[in-house]
Amino acid sequence: MVRLDSKVPEGNIAEKWTNHKFNMKLVNPANKRKFSVIVVGSGLAGASAAATLAELGYKVKVITYHDSPRRAHSIAAQGGINAAKNYQNDGDSVYRLFYDTVKGGDFRAREANVHRLAEVSNNIIDQCVAQGVPFARDYGGLLDNRSFGGAQVSRTFYARGQTGQQLLLGAYSALSRQIGKGAVESLTRREMLDVVVVDGVASGVVVRNMITGEIERHSAHAVVLATGGYSNVFFLSTNAMMCNTTSIWRAHRKGAFFGNPCFTQIHPTCLPLHGENQSKLTLMSESLRNDGRIWVSSKVADMRNPNDIPENERDYYLERKYPSFGNLSPRDISSRSAKEVVDEGRGARGTESVYLDFSDSIKRLGKNVIEERYGNLFEIYETITGENPYSVPMRIYPAPHYTMGGLWVDYNLMSSVPGLFVLGEANFSDHGANRLGASALMQGLADGYFVIPYTIGNYFAGEKPALIGTDHAEYNNTVSEVQDRIKQLLSIKGGKTVDEFHKKLGRIMWNKVGMARNKKGLEEGIGEIRELRSEFYKDVNVVGSGEGVNQCLERAGRVIDYLELGELMAVDALAREESCGAHFREEYQTEEGEALRNDEEFAFVSAWEFKEDGKWDLHKENLKYEYVKFATRSYK
Amino acid sequence: MSEHKLNLKLMIWKQSGPDVKGKFQEYKVSVSPDSSFLEILDDLNDSLERSNKEPVTFESDCREGICGTCGLVINGLPHGPLSRIATCQLHMRHFKDGDTVYVEPFRANTFPVIKDLMVDRSALDRIMHAGGFISINTGGVPDANEIPIPKEISSFAFDAAACIGCGACVAACKNSSAMLFVSAKVSQFALLPQGQPERYQRVEKMIKVMDEEGFGACSNTYACEAECPKGISVKNIARLNREYIKAKVKSHNLD
Incomplete structure (x- = not known):
């Protein structure tokens, strides 16, 4: 059994990070230029890390598959970013943000990490404002806040409905400055296909140049992965088309443990499917639930126009089941309830969707008020669906949105492979079994601006890693493995397209490893995924060659990694015999159908070690709650 | 459906x-x-x-x-x-x-x-590398509320900052001008107090690279604004021109 050391510092929760910063070793300014770092990914976590490390004097390479670092999917985040500023004088504090996040994560996050996140949250806002991020302001010129789910204070900073865009452009501007100075080398349109591990230490990466097809080698004293989440394992999700698991999955196969892979967040308010050829799902801000009422017909297969369904034949199921929170019940509960009514055959006009109806609010407040509050969202809805939500109720359905799971990291954000650090959504660390709204942006920037710059210095000064030349035998081996894999994909020449496999996998994941899981379904799911994977190797058709631009090859490489990850997600969900946060096992629920956590047996992080295809060892990091005491969430 | x-x-x-x-x-x-x-x-x-x-x-x-x-x-x-x-x-x-x-x-x-339909727009990034930022390092910045900014100014800055860098403005322009793109970033920072220390160097540096990359001049057809998916206004180009003239007048660089 490998020792799983979280390296959480001693001392009171409020002093751990401060003490740790003091106790960590430093690299003297003149020596920093002797250390190099590869950062993979240029979203909030990657761009902020790359810029900050370069400012400190390290030699940085940033690698992204986009044509520009500014396009990473952090850009699409809408709502906002949390911070414990207490500008509203409503009783917020670092401790309260810490407490809400641990509780919101349903007691499956590491307390010390969450407290540090809350501590640095305020620095993030200061940093972003200094960069020129145009956050919303009040008439006095000071910053404005809004409320989000899971909190009773207003602590969310926002920039209209485009907070992620503005924060990413801030980080991108800091990165651009360093690229302009020559302190960061920007390697765009390159996809990381493997990490190179020499004598157990991460020493570099192998990437494919997506324009020339060349397989390139890059080495450094440390590798930082900030490559986002894996919701696209479901094929349809709110993630961007290119979001993938390849970099973390390949690192996992090289020894990095995977933490809590089954914790995936399904967002309740997304636009429903319109047809078989749909490519992705679009999120509609959760804020709509403030004034919209969610309902379905009380009859099965009711094909009537919603406006023709009389009031007494409507079931406002969230208001009925959760009278105190109603339409504003948390994400996991709202999503599961929608699935239940659709499974009963009561979806809107027989489809996989439910109604989100504004007619009562329009009557009560007037159309103008609703337009002022949600006008742009209504426009987006109409652009996509062609229906006018002022006169016909919107149709919404839950969609995969964020993955709390990711590579296991210690308190220093280092994975189980020394020298390999993992930031942002790509790691498992801060959100436990359920992420609160407006906390993803906070974590990405906390890791990049304020955590890794300290902890990587400690690694360099303490471990003094060597720079391995790219002519080392291990580079040759890794390059051959990558080339063999590409050759294999190109040589199958079967009868099915890559997307067909991805869609099939997505269906299995959604049905068996989705919002509600059970033992039988998960076991079946594992079998089906394995079968699909072997079918892929027999019958996929990857068109074209390995040279030059080949988007079909790019997708094939990502889908095969999803076909492996999907199995691990099911294995993890099967092993976790409890319900917590976004992980709902049907066998473990209260009489009222609520999630039943098992803190006696399952208050741990599942860290999976890859052994061979389809085989993993489970390591457990036990979670201790010294400050936030176990409690059951109730929204009745 | x-x-x-x-x-x-x-x-x-x-x-x-x-x-x-x-x-x-x-x-x-x-x-x-x-x-x-x-x-x-x-x-x-x-x-x-x-x-x-x-x-x-x-x-x-x-x-x-x-x-x-x-x-x-x-x-x-x-x-x-x-x-x-x-x-x-x-x-x-x-x-x-x-x-x-x-x-x-x-x-x-x-x-x-x-x-096919894939193009190289990295020239836009290179303009940003020249000056599309405020020169501050991580840490050591003032508390966010120590920089009050009038709501209206902040809102104008946001309108400019909404640019998604797609390059449609360049593609729409008969001169392949990148003035709308550059003006959006210059305006965002020229409007905000945080952008003042580098206000004039920034516009000079960005325009210099814009010209070196081969983007054309603006001839006021407004095609860029018409095609911009975020509705970035050509008024930003007017502001860019004013900023550039002011920079030239104030500049110590007499080249």
Whole structure:
């Protein structure tokens, strides 16, 4: 059994990070230029890390598959970013943000990490404002806040409905400055296909140049992965088309443990499917639930126009089941309830969707008020669906949105492979079994601006890693493995397209490893995924060659990694015999159908070690709650 | 949801590399009016792959109109016939059965075609590397509320900062000018107090690289504003010109 050391510092929760910063070793300014770092990914976590490390004097390479670092999917985040500023004088504090996040994560996050996140949250806002991020302001010129789910204070900073865009452009501007100075080398349109591990230490990466097809080698004293989440394992999700698991999955196969892979967040308010050829799902801000009422017909297969369904034949199921929170019940509960009514055959006009109806609010407040509050969202809805939500109720359905799971990291954000650090959504660390709204942006920037710059210095000064030349035998081996894999994909020449496999996998994941899981379904799911994977190797058709631009090859490489990850997600969900946060096992629920956590047996992080295809060892990091005491969430 | 299908003739630009001559190739498709434009290209590619033919190379990512990756010229217009949306937000219900649709890459000397509909827009990044930032390091900044900014100014700055860097303004301009793109960033920082210390150096540096990259001049046709998916106003170009003149007057650099 490998020792799983979280390296959480001693001392009171409020002093751990401060003490740790003091106790960590430093690299003297003149020596920093002797250390190099590869950062993979240029979203909030990657761009902020790359810029900050370069400012400190390290030699940085940033690698992204986009044509520009500014396009990473952090850009699409809408709502906002949390911070414990207490500008509203409503009783917020670092401790309260810490407490809400641990509780919101349903007691499956590491307390010390969450407290540090809350501590640095305020620095993030200061940093972003200094960069020129145009956050919303009040008439006095000071910053404005809004409320989000899971909190009773207003602590969310926002920039209209485009907070992620503005924060990413801030980080991108800091990165651009360093690229302009020559302190960061920007390697765009390159996809990381493997990490190179020499004598157990991460020493570099192998990437494919997506324009020339060349397989390139890059080495450094440390590798930082900030490559986002894996919701696209479901094929349809709110993630961007290119979001993938390849970099973390390949690192996992090289020894990095995977933490809590089954914790995936399904967002309740997304636009429903319109047809078989749909490519992705679009999120509609959760804020709509403030004034919209969610309902379905009380009859099965009711094909009537919603406006023709009389009031007494409507079931406002969230208001009925959760009278105190109603339409504003948390994400996991709202999503599961929608699935239940659709499974009963009561979806809107027989489809996989439910109604989100504004007619009562329009009557009560007037159309103008609703337009002022949600006008742009209504426009987006109409652009996509062609229906006018002022006169016909919107149709919404839950969609995969964020993955709390990711590579296991210690308190220093280092994975189980020394020298390999993992930031942002790509790691498992801060959100436990359920992420609160407006906390993803906070974590990405906390890791990049304020955590890794300290902890990587400690690694360099303490471990003094060597720079391995790219002519080392291990580079040759890794390059051959990558080339063999590409050759294999190109040589199958079967009868099915890559997307067909991805869609099939997505269906299995959604049905068996989705919002509600059970033992039988998960076991079946594992079998089906394995079968699909072997079918892929027999019958996929990857068109074209390995040279030059080949988007079909790019997708094939990502889908095969999803076909492996999907199995691990099911294995993890099967092993976790409890319900917590976004992980709902049907066998473990209260009489009222609520999630039943098992803190006696399952208050741990599942860290999976890859052994061979389809085989993993489970390591457990036990979670201790010294400050936030176990409690059951109730929204009745 | 509509049941009927639209039969379209797509004339898609195919070009195997930057130095190779390209041409339009015809594809016939039958599509649902509920599909997005990019979904019909996905579908077309799926059927091409099925018959072992080379798919059409095009770029997209978020498909929500915010990342700026997608960008097609559809029937002569960057991002297609509707205003204030990116290509990924265009849906097929705006086309008629029997239509012929021309699909081309963004065209500009500064955006060389890589393959088919994929172009190289890295010149825009290089302008940003020259000055699209406020020179501060991480840490050591004042408390966020120590910099009060009037709501109106902040709102103007946001309007400019909403640029998604797609390059439609360049593709729409007969001179391939990047003035709208540059003016958006210069305006955002010229309006905000945080941007003042570098206000004049910034505009000089960004314009210099813009010219070196080969982007053309502005001749006030407003085509950029008309095609901008985020509705960035040409007033920003007026501000850019004022900033540039002021910079030249104040500059210690007499070159």
